[in-house]
Amino acid sequence: MHVYPFSAIVGSDDLALALVLTAVSPGIGGVLIRGEKGTAKSTAVRGLAGVLPRQAVVAGCRFGCDPAAADPACPDGPHDAAAEPATRPARVVELPVGATEDRVVGSLDLRQALGHGVTAFEPGLLAAANRGILYVDEVNLLQDHLVDVLLDAAAMGRCTVERDGVSVSHQARIVLVGTMNPEEGELRPQLLDRFGLAVDVAAPREPAARAEVVRRRLAHDADPGAFVSRFAPDEDALRSRIAEARSRLSEVALPDSMLTLIAEVCAAFEVDGLRADIVTARAAIAHAAWAGRPAVTRADIRAAGRLALPHRRRRNPFDAPGLDEDLLDEILGEDPPAGPPDPTDPTDPPDPPDPTDGSSGPHRQDGASSDRPGQDGTGTDGPEPGSTESGSPGPDDPAAHRSVAGATDSRDLPEEGAATGAPPGSAGRPTTAAAGSPYRARVLTAKGVGHGESGRRSRAITSTGHAIGATADRGSADRSTGRGLHLPATIRAAARHQQRRGRTDGPLVLDVSDLRRPVRQGRESNLVLLCVDASGSMAARRRMEAVKAAILSLLLDAYQRRDKVGLVTFRGAGAELVLPPTSSVDIAARRLADLAHGGRTPLAEGLLTAYSALRTERIRDPRRRPLLVVVTDGRATAGPDAVARAGVVAARLREERVDSVVIDCETGRFRLGLAAALAVRLGAEHLSVGDVAADTIADVVRDQSIRTPGARREPAHPRGLVA
Structure with a gap:
């Protein structure tokens, strides 16, 4: 099987540089590659194996011990220091998302145990990846118990197995490389911090770059052998340069002034802990060795900071990843003027790129310019890291984080429409309300033992x-x-x-x-579906501010607990599934920012849309326990027989045994009690208007989760609704 050559990837300069720096200095800690589908994330990682220098290993050792520093506790040891070492290609071991824990850490050798009655250990993927790269595609979908195993191995550099009568500890010095699509959910903060560097990639927009990507892909698929041979010289040159950079790594000096500058950069960006400082220092040294410099310069720190800091600036999942490069340049200042580069210097070949010097891309072939991003190769061509979409508030915008969690009285907030400039009383017109700041949820669990995902x-x-x-x-x-x-x-x-x-x-x-x-x-994990009245029948802006804050809090909790959260809104003449059940908090936050309210109240349509969403999720995932939260005053004003139709849909939801909560938003001295009647039809718990505050809504959801019986109930067969 011919792997697509690393040097044939068009563009993707930051991705190529991050992978090369990790190859030069494995102590950096690996690379996380984020990007949309079809951007050559996996292609680049698999191609990296072809340019890694060969490594010496103890002959016959299943754990790949280094002959110069063999593991004294190696299960295949003790090793003879005088024995002739062997060499092997550097390994890139792939960890499938569906792998079992036994396959990852190792297990009892069944052939030896059952056939010969001998307790023997069969090494897993961590042993195979020792002193190499462990690659996890779709790392954000990895099961939590496997994430815990990787965290232990990355932190300790060892894998300890205590199971099935086996007690083994072996070296597991792995370089973790992961790829992910942010649309499919975020990564746990503990694992995110373990990646030394992070890169965001996107498909190119220039037709010439896209054409070159397709040209090379078609050429590889038509004749893989000829294509690989065509780039063999480039692969050899890149492999030699990585080996030279490794040999120079220990000779690169990190002056105290540069180390202090690294600390200033990390402090200015307010990253948590000191791992960012350590990784940035290691990456800067590796970059200097890669560039052939004897000492670290500001250019090296800038290149390292752009890769080591963006993913560590996120305080919570709603913060957009990225880095303010203007602030970085302001802190770093200017390098002293240097003489012109020596064109005969062998340490400055064109492969791969150094994005800090503004040079063109590394892979020019067939006359195509490679200073454009591409994939498969591809690269990035879009907003600068940390930028926000047009019209959307940035993560540092105070308006995006205004808290209304404690606002339970209309006197605490301005008049309806004030936030958007609309005149007071314009409840029938669609407007938007800002969301309050999310808050940390209490750790509560459902009683009993379920059977969910x-x-x-x-x-x-x-x-x-x-x-x-x-x-x-x-x-x-x-x-x-x-x-x-x-x-x-x-x-x-x-x-x-x-x-x-x-x-x-x-x-x-x-x-x-x-x-x-x-x-x-x-x-x-569980599914929480909020069905929210977004009409103008009450103080919609105050309600929507509180509800948005509650949804963000539930999403934050779902991100941490691996739950799903969805949102249905109804106003005007219909209802909409604004947020299909998801655990991707970034997408959810963007959807909530533009959520409008105003108009009539189609309650039946809202409940029907919620039922349809739950029925779809039940077919897709029948074992996930749902909880429906309806936020309304109970009015139904859209269409003929609106109240009766809402009652029919509510009765059907009760027949399907959907656990529900109705939060009554009715205000004023004279109340009709429609929300209470709706709660009776739903078989739901009814809460008064005093519980509308954002923190209370989230508490209701969590409390209802606790009251949900632990044993799974077999769902009734979904049936269609007749209005």
Whole structure:
């Protein structure tokens, strides 16, 4: 199989530089690559293996120990220091998203255990990736228990296995490289911080760059061997340069003045902890070695800061990633003037690029200019990191973070329409309201044990987690049990039948009836769907400000607990699923910013849209427990028989046994009690207007999660609604 050459990737200068710096100095800690689909993220990582220098290993060691500094606790040791070392290509080991924990950390060797009665350890992917690169595609979709394993290995540099009668600890010095599409959800903060560098990539917009990408892709697919041979000289030159940079790494000086400058940069951008300072220093040294400089300069710090700091500036998931490069330049100042570069200097070949010097891209082929971003190669061509979309408030805009969590009285807020310049009383016109600041949610879980998808909120029997028991193998993929076999339980089940089966000596005699599978207890995620009245029948702006803040808080909690949150709004003549169930908080925050309100109240349409959304999610994921939160005053003013139609839809939701909460937004001295009647039809809990504050709405959702029975109820078969 011919891998697409790394040097053939068009553009993607920041991506190429980040991967090269990590190859030069593995201590940087790896690279996180964020970008939309089709931007050559995986292609670049897989191509990196072809330009990494070969490495020396202890001959016969399954863990790839370095002959110069062998692991004294290596399970294959002790190693003979006088033995002749072997060499092998540097490894890029891919960790599939669906991998089991046994496959990642290693497990008991079943062939040795069952065939010869010997307890032997079978190494996993962490052992294979020792002193190499562990690549995780779609790293943001990785199961939480695997994320915990990677965090331990990245922090300690070792993998310790204590399971199934095996007690093993081996070296696991891995360089973690991950790719992800932000639209599919964010990454846990702990794992995000473990990536030394981060790069955002996007497809090019220039037709010439896109044409060159397609030209090279078609040429590779038509004749992979010829295409790889065509770029072999470039690959060799790049491999040699990486090896030279590695050899110079220990000789590069980091003056105290430059180290102080790194600390000033990190302090100015208010990054948490000191890992940013350490990574920036290491990346700056690697960049200087890559450029052939004897000491770190401001240009090296700038290149390192652009890659090491953006993902560490995020205080919460709603902050846009990026870096204010004007501030970075202001802090760094100017380098002293230097003489012209020596055109004969062998340390300045064109592959790959240095984005700090404004030079053209590294891969010019067939006359195509490569100073344009591309993919597969592709690169970035869009707003500067940290910029916001036109018309949208930036992360530092005070208006975007104005808190209304404690505003429960209309006197606390300006008149309706004041926020948008609309005249008071213009409730029938669509307007928008700013969202309050999100807040941290309490850690609450549902009672009992459910059977939902893996998450981080409620206890559940899932396919991942810790084994709490075993069950007989029924010959089918039972999703309530873990993957693989529960070896101790299988052996115990077979042991009582050995005499009857005629075993006198030799291997254990097994039968299909002896097989046992683990029952694993982990955590599940839930679905919270908010159905919000966005009409003008009440103080809509105050309500929407509070509701938006509550939704942002629920999204923040969902991001941390792996829940899903959706939003249905209804106003005018219809309803809309504004936010389909998602865990991507970035997309949710952008949708909420433009949420309008005003007009008549189509309550039936709102409930019907919510029911349709829940029915779709139930078909797609029947084991996820939903909770419907309806925020309304109960009025229904759109269309004939509006109240009766709303009652029919509410009764259907009750038949489907959807757990619901109705938050009554009716105000004033004279109240009709329509929301209370709606709660009765829904079989929902009814809350008064005093509980409308954003923090109270979120508390209601969490409290209802606690009251939800732990055992999963089989959903009724979805049926259509007849208005």
